[in-house]
Amino acid sequence: MVYPARRRQQPVRAVNGMSFAVCRGEIFGLLGPNGAGKTTILKILTTLLTPTSGRAEVLGHDVVAEPLAVRRAISIVLQETAVELFLSVRDNLVTYGRFHGLDHAEAQRRAGQTIEKFFLSEYAGQKAQDLSGGLRRRVQVAKMFIVPTPVMFLDEFSTGMDPILKRTVMGYLREEAASGRTIVLTTQVMSEAEELCDDILIMHRGRSIAQGDLNKLKLLARDVYDVTLTFETIPPGLGGELEALKPQRLQIDHGTVEMTLKAQEREVLETIAGLAARARLLHVEVSGASLEDIFVELTKET
Amino acid sequence: MHGLEAILYREAKIRFTNFAWLFWDAFYPLGNLLVFGVGINHALGSPLHDPNISYNDFFLGGVLAMATFGIAANTAWGFFLDRDNGIFLEMLTYPLSRAQYLGGKVSFNILLAIVQAAITVGMSALLLGVKVKPALLPLLLGGVILGTAGWFFFFAIFALRIRRNDIFNTVTSMFYFFFLFASSMFYPLDPLPRWFRSAALCNPVTWEVDLLRYGSIGLGTEHLVTEALALVGFTLVAFYLGVRTLNRASS
Known part of the structure; x- marks a missing residue:
């Protein structure tokens, strides 16, 4: 994947010669220092970027040829705290459900459950723009639990979370994986990857430098x-x-x-x-x- | 289909849960007509020196065009905010095509513009005695739809390209300044200097205002058909560039 040249800059080869597969129901960790190419890979897999060469598939759907089929199968937590600032917490969740094809009543019902699950009851009616950064992050992650898409992508999901919530969310993620959802995450927090991931790929300067489960990497x-x-x-x-x-x-x-x-x-x-x-x-x-x-x-x- | 519905649901939810915006969206053009229009009408009288055409009659088309321009500028600001906080990027991973995304946004803008226009035209006839021509209202509706879509795509190009808040605000202010004042929105073009008139005739706001003015009170210009075709062309070019920019905006 090459980013085109910008003014007075050379083109950037962000990802080069990467190849990996993730099994269904697995928690897969993409690790690497800043600029390693983790987010670029997530952007390709979530149809936000078109690779300049090579091929990527999600559940057998080519990300370039069948972007809509890929998007139906995924939900994503981006690095940025992406929430609907002008909507309440509840409406954030309901709207997300509507985008994923839920009818209004079902979206409301699931939003209610998710609000309780993420301890957001006292903020349910508040607009996201009035929440702290940590709470906005909580809303963003909570959205992933409204719709049971088969694949979840999380780009540094725990940024801004307090340790207790982080631990709770990690527990939820393990439950989701146990129920068959596939989770691909990037993180800079090694202990998080150590605790969560079944398989880990370490990247550096756009290339894969090691892959395996924790025991294999320890060797x-x-x-x-x-x-x-x-x-x-x-x-x-x-x-x-x-x-x-x-x-x-x-x-x-x-x-x-x-x-x-x-x-x-x-x-x-x-x-x-x-x-x-x-x-x-x-x-x-x-x-x-x-x-x-x-x-x-x-x-x-x- | 649910992608388009979801976009409309989202836009409506944002508007209807923010009372100030709702009020602004519904009554902004009427407010302009009541304050600015009435003021000029009393102070300066008819711009065409025709006792049958008051400034309120003349300004109705302008104020409707200003409203479509304003809706598009506000949506562009919304685009900018969405991109700034990441929700724009996240929405591009939702199960909807880029066409549904833009289609939903522009459809909502058009619905809003039609409601605004209906309120403004109805109230201007009722409160200010503006002599609206009912037979031409379909043309007015077409002009409102075309103008809203054109300006929506035009502003989207800039909102999706510009990364910095200060530059975006400067560009929007310049657009307001140039497009609205160098046009037939506030005054007839005939008494203006030649260079000013030439600039105004190249301005899509002028094309839209002239079309809406004809559609509301039946006051046309000799270039009306050309202007209408030019407005269609402007909308199509803006649509093409807007879609292209959206497809590139995810990086």
């Missing part, structure tokens, strides 16, 4: 460890010594050291044993690489 960063050490008192000069280990991440806060080490398991344990001999350790935690570590590792190397 790509086998020698990366997250280490947390809590000392009674931090030994003098420890910061410098730890820097010498060239950790990928190092944070010393009061008595606690958090770091990510790229080393063999034996070396990591020896390092910890050496530190334990110098000062009293209250707590030790060693875990394999998180998705964030893998992400940093992969996007740094390419």
